[in-house]
Amino acid sequence: MPSDVALERRRQILDAAVRVFSRQGFHSTRVSDIADEADVAYGLVYHYFPSKDQVLDELFTERWSLLLTAIEEADRSELEPREKLGAVAGFIIESYRYDPDLMKVIIVEVTRAANSFGRTHLDQIDAAFRLIEKIITEGQASGAFTPAVDPYFASMSFYGVIEQLLTGWIFGLLPTGEAEFESAGDRVVAMVCDGLDSD
Amino acid sequence: MPSDVALERRRQILDAAVRVFSRQGFHSTRVSDIADEADVAYGLVYHYFPSKDQVLDELFTERWSLLLTAIEEADRSELEPREKLGAVAGFIIESYRYDPDLMKVIIVEVTRAANSFGRTHLDQIDAAFRLIEKIITEGQASGAFTPAVDPYFASMSFYGVIEQLLTGWIFGLLPTGEAEFESAGDRVVAMVCDGLDSD
Amino acid sequence: MPSDVALERRRQILDAAVRVFSRQGFHSTRVSDIADEADVAYGLVYHYFPSKDQVLDELFTERWSLLLTAIEEADRSELEPREKLGAVAGFIIESYRYDPDLMKVIIVEVTRAANSFGRTHLDQIDAAFRLIEKIITEGQASGAFTPAVDPYFASMSFYGVIEQLLTGWIFGLLPTGEAEFESAGDRVVAMVCDGLDSD
Amino acid sequence: MPSDVALERRRQILDAAVRVFSRQGFHSTRVSDIADEADVAYGLVYHYFPSKDQVLDELFTERWSLLLTAIEEADRSELEPREKLGAVAGFIIESYRYDPDLMKVIIVEVTRAANSFGRTHLDQIDAAFRLIEKIITEGQASGAFTPAVDPYFASMSFYGVIEQLLTGWIFGLLPTGEAEFESAGDRVVAMVCDGLDSD
DNA sequence: GATGAATGAGATTTCATTCAT
DNA sequence: TATGAATGAAATCTCATTCAT
Known part of the structure; x- marks a missing residue:
């Protein structure tokens, strides 16, 4: 039963770690x-x-x-499939808005790190893809989404678009700001749901 | 003027590096x-x-x-905008099919490595996004693509979908095989151009 | 004037230390x-x-x-010289029988530790050799022991045999058991006093 | 196939290690x-x-x-059993005379280190005891040694006397010098074979 | 060109000891 | 007395890079 002060110290260290990992990268960070x-x-x-x-x-x-909880909640909600995806995108974007350092660390050090942390946490990562897949499958069943695409592939594509968006922000390739954060979710959903083709 | 044998040695070392980087990751690889x-x-x-x-x-x-050359060539070709994107996706997928280790290294160690190699090569990385953006802008001008999306954002989304596809292969989350490689380009283009929504 | 409970706590800690030192060795034991x-x-x-x-x-x-007290008592007793040595050997052997962990710690961590505890406690260690020497010297004076050996050298030899016996037990090279403990003192004395030669 | 210079370097490091281990003890020695x-x-x-x-x-x-080789050679020789023991004692004593630091390290850090190196090398240590035991058993068979003592126990006693002698030298409790080294082997053998009792 | 021994800065991790409560 | 969090000085080991041959 850790004391309150002990929990505070843990948090203090975790928060500091986020900042330095984000600034220098995990490998360049010394304890x-x-x-x-x-x-x-x-x-x-x-x-x-x-x-x-x-x-x-x-x-x-x-x-x-x-994140997993948020996707589950979106799935359980009464929203339309497209809105469910919007909720998921929105959650991730809000996560970045709220703590960009932490999301940077997760994206840069974990989700693609196929030889280290990504491999270790593959089950957790894939769990997110599976939950998103479920939303898409249900959308296909309801007729909202086209049955022409494999739902797991679509799930990964959706996530890929979001992660690339965050990567753009992290690298400074895409502008950040209130307006951007506000509209980003819709833009992601529009991109993935409407596609590029006209009409 | 390096001799032929010297060039061979360089190649030998580079090829070996690809294999070990791919297997162990850059940081876990000793010289x-x-x-x-x-x-x-x-x-x-x-x-x-x-x-x-x-x-x-x-x-x-x-x-x-x-890759940059391939995108430029696609852009200069007489193809329809959508087909140009297909050519780009196809090139990257063929690159993976031809040398999965090398593409794994590039995706895992460079394109998201915001504090190390990704930062160093940001110009080269962004150059690809800009070239793809150009294809999309032209597609919008010709009426093939909707003007509703920001072409640079669309470019990054397109690339994000491809990179996530490769990440899925790398992690073993998506199946690999001749059939998959053959169809992958079309699936990416369909995803990005047609979108998820039905009709 | 430490309270009873305080003395109990000291004892509790000392006894625990014996067990862990014996099990892991002094250097591998953390506080x-x-x-x-x-x-x-x-x-x-x-x-x-x-x-x-x-x-x-x-x-x-x-x-x-x-141990020092025991040797002094043996020396002061009315026993024959050979029996005095038997009393000393018996005391050490009983010490091991009673608390093998403690004797193991002493032999393994102190009496040969020429660069640490053995050096620190050299006076105490040597005091034992001197007391045994005294018994031997008296035995030589009384004609019980041969004057041909240097009594201090003989003292160390006698102790060396006992310590090697205990080392054998500690390493599991020599069998332990009631019978062995019972006979061990006599065997040590026979070895040292009668020697190996026949007749 | 290590080069000569490489072997020299190894030797240089090993020799240096002997000196510092001997001076400070293994645990107090930093690399x-x-x-x-x-x-x-x-x-x-x-x-x-x-x-x-x-x-x-x-x-x-x-x-x-x-040491093992030396004991085997002594055993194979034409010497009397008592002389064989003398050869063994002599070899160990000469080893100490020739390189006291090394023998100190072996005795202080290995042969009693029941929780570390002694345990690791127990087979090698016991092999020595077994070879000495063989000499004693043969001495008993030939009638030179009394059948009254267990030969393995006698072997350990013999070794215990020698190791205590070296310990005495190491601690400075026993005098060192040419005369001492010369006579030491005989004194050990006399002690173990003739015993303390007069006639 | 080719070799691999040599260098030494640093990184992680351990843990005896101190100290505030 | 009793607690265990906090401290920070080492110690081991790694490995990129250099260099003599």
């Missing part, structure tokens, strides 16, 4: 950087986490489980 | 691993490349410039 | 291991002992002073 | 101490040895295998 950023002693990081890897693992899992 | 895989002496790697980073840089640049 | 084994809080070890070294120091001194 | 003493760069130690432990392992095994 001492995390400790310095958190303004705690070196060893305290190891008091709370067994390893540097575990810090990232926890950051990822914490946030990703929220 | 000695590259040398061992290439069956050359340790120091020879440094005879041909100034650093381990440069090996990856060269692998990326070599392949990415082919 | 937290001692605390865990003793079922007390981490910091309490430092409440009772100034350092981890001091715990071992105290374990050694406590037991070794009993 | 940098070995490197400094050998006058080589830090990393070179790891170029030749996978770990600090392996350095000690090699030192022990190298010397101990010589």
Whole structure:
């Protein structure tokens, strides 16, 4: 039963880790950087986490489980299929708006890291794709979505568009700002649902 | 004027690097691993490349410039806009089919590596997005594509779908095989151009 | 004037330390291991002992002073010289029978540790050799023992045989059991006093 | 096929390790101490040895295998049983005379280290006891030695006396010098074979 | 060109000890 | 007395890079 102050310290370290991982990347971050950023002693990081890897693992899992919950909720809602996708996109975009550093870390260090963290968390990552797939399958059943596309492929495409959007923001290739964040969800949904072709 | 045998050695080392980078990831790969895989002496790697980073840089640049050329060629062709996108997607998919290790390395180690190689090569990466954007802009001008979407955003979405497709293959989430490679380009184009919505 | 409960706690910690030192060796034992084994809080070890070294120091001194007393008593007794040596050997063997972990710690961590605890406690160690030497010298004076051997050398030899016996038990090279413990003292004395040669 | 210079470097490091292990003890020796003493760069130690432990392992095994060979040779010789024991004692004593640091390291860090190196090398250690046992058994068969003592116990006793002698030298409790080294073997044999009792 | 030994800066991790409560 | 969080000084080991041959 960890005390409140202990939980606070963990949070302090996790938050600091997000900032330095985001700034320097996981591999260029030394544990001492995390400790310095958190303004705690070196060893305290190891008091709370067994390893540097575990810090990232926890950051990822914490946030990703929220994402899974959000997709499940969208799926269970009374929304139209297209709106469900909008809710999912909106959640991810809001996550970025709220804590861009954390989302940057997740996208840069985990979801494509096929030889390290991505492999470790593959089940969790795929769980999101499966949940989105479910929304699409239901949309196809209801006639909202075309049956012509494989729903799992469509799920990955949808996620790919969102991740590329965030990547654009991270790299500074796409503009950020209130207006952008507001409209981004709709643009993603329009892109994926309406497609490029005219008419 | 490097001799033929020298060029062969360079190639030998680059090809070996692709294999080990793909297998272990860039950070887990030691220079000695590259040398061992290439069956050359340790120091020879440094005879041909100034650093381990440069090996990856060269692998990326070599392949990415082919991609840029391919997109330019597609753009200059007489194809319909939608077919031009199909040509681009097809080129990337063929690249993966031909040398999955190399494409894995590029996607895993470069295009999202916002704090290292992705940042270094951002201009080259963005150049691809700009070329694709051009195709889309022209498609909008000709009436083939809807003017409702921002062409640069559409370009990134298009690329995001392809990269996610390859990521699915890399992680083993999507099936690979002749049939899949054959149809993949069309599926990407259909996804991006027709969208999910029925009719 | 430490309270009874305080003395109990000290004992609890010392006894736990014996078990973990014996099991893992002094260097592989963390202070937290001692605390865990003793079922007390981490910091309490430092409440009772100034350092981890001091715990071992105290374990050694406590037991070794009993040994010194035992040898002195044997010397002061009315026994024959050979029987005095038997009493000394018997005491050490009984010590092992009674608390093999403690004797293991003493032999493994102290009496040969020429660069650490053995050096620190050299006076106490040598005091034992001197007392045994005294018994032998008296035996030589009384004609029981041959004057041909240097009594200090003989003392060390006698102790060396006993320590090797215990080492054999510790390593599992020599069998342990009631019968072995019962006969061991006589066998040591026979070895040292009668020698190997026949007749 | 390591080159001559490579073998020389290994030797240089091993010899330096003997000196620092002997001076400070294994646990108080940092790898940098070995490197400094050998006058080589830090990393070179790891170029030749996978770990600090392996350095000690090699030192022990190298010397101990010589001891095993020496005991085997003594056993195979035409000497009387008592003289065979003298040859064994003499070899160990000469080993100490020739390289006291190495023998100190072996006795202090290995042969009693029941939780670390002693356990690891138990088979090699016991092999020595078994070979000595064989000499004693043969002595009993020939009538030279009394059948009253268990030969394995006698073997350990014999070794215990020698190791205690060396321990005495190491601790400075027993005088060293040419005369002592010369006579030591005979004294050990006299002690073990003739015993303490007069006639 | 080719070799692989040599270098040493740093990274992670451990853990004895201190200290605030 | 008792607790366990906090500290930070090492220690081991890695490995990119250099260099002598």
